[in-house]
């Protein structure tokens with residue numbers, strides 16, 4: 528369960544008291560997620576019950592980046608995107624401090640995330656990602672990713688002599704911790720604001736319609752086609768046996784291109800960008816594997832899932848993006 532910061536009832540009430548949202552009725556720790564601590568907050572306001580998400584940002588989220596993330600949420604919500612708006616404190620702030628850590632209250636969005644999407648849902652996610660890229664064309668703040676590919680390679684090198692503790696196949700798939708990818712890196716491709724982590728657990732649906740894109744805490748300024756590659760790598764494989772699902776990949780690509788066309792250069796770069804996307808998730812999962820706190824009650828995510836997807840993209844070239 529991703530609640531690293533354990534707050535007392537009094538602390539939770541004090542937190543909610545800083546917003547004009549009514550009295551705290553309940554606060555439930557949310558089991559999903561691995562990066563930050565989240566609670567589902569219910570309040571009573573003028574007789575009506577209201578729901579919010581309270582997040583306390585943990586180590587992987589830099590306090591200095593919070594204004595970028597929170598302004599981005601409001602920008603996208605203002606543009607009509609299905610993204611939670613931030614709730615401002617009674618004196619107008621977007622962010623407060625709880626136990627010395629930054630924290631925020633955001634809108635609760637309806638919907639459920641889907642473990643094993645169908646083609647119609649994958650198409651809808653492709654459309655939603657393209658809309659996100661288009662809706663941020665006039666978003667001026669910028670943020671450099673803290674998980675660039677050179678950084679991920681360096682993270683992996685720190686643990687390379689312990690790869691066997693995870694799986695002997697890991698060193699075989701990544702003999703150079705992925706450094707070879709940099710030799711094939713594509714020339715400048717269109718950039719913009721990217722989500723960079725649009726996994727199935729970060730998209731909410733009601734009746735096949737995307738009602739929420741959440742967890743923007745890796746969003747950054749980056750290559751738009753890299754975001755497509757992240758989403759492709761996260762959605763196009765069966766959660767049970769990891770098998771590639773071509774119909775899902777096809778629906779995702781077609782949904783995206785309904786609203787934003789990929790150039791020839793972007794399409795040609797996808798095989799490398801998808802390997803890079805996988806490497807980024809292998810890197811954080813390897814780091815978490817060795818560093819997850821014993822009291823966090825967090826289920827470690829398997830680095831091999833994305834190592835195998837990386838090997839798949841290396842072998843299959845442009846075919847998975849047809």
Ligand SMILES: Nc1ncnc2c1ncn2[C@@H]1O[C@H](COP(=O)(O)OP(=O)(O)OP(=O)(O)O)[C@@H](O)[C@H]1O
Nearest residue numbers: 557559560561562563565580611634635636741742
């Ligand atoms: N605005 C929202 N509306 C409804 N539910 C939400 C919202 N934000 C978060 N949640 C719920 O909380 C869970 C965890 O949130 P989130 O994905 O932001 O956590 P995280 O720790 O940052 O995740 P990750 O492991 O992807 O880094 C989500 O899976 C979802 O169930």
Ligand SMILES: N[C@@H](CCO)C(=O)O
Nearest residue numbers: 724726808811812828
């Ligand atoms: N979506 C990521 C977690 C955030 O880095 C993963 O599944 O590894």
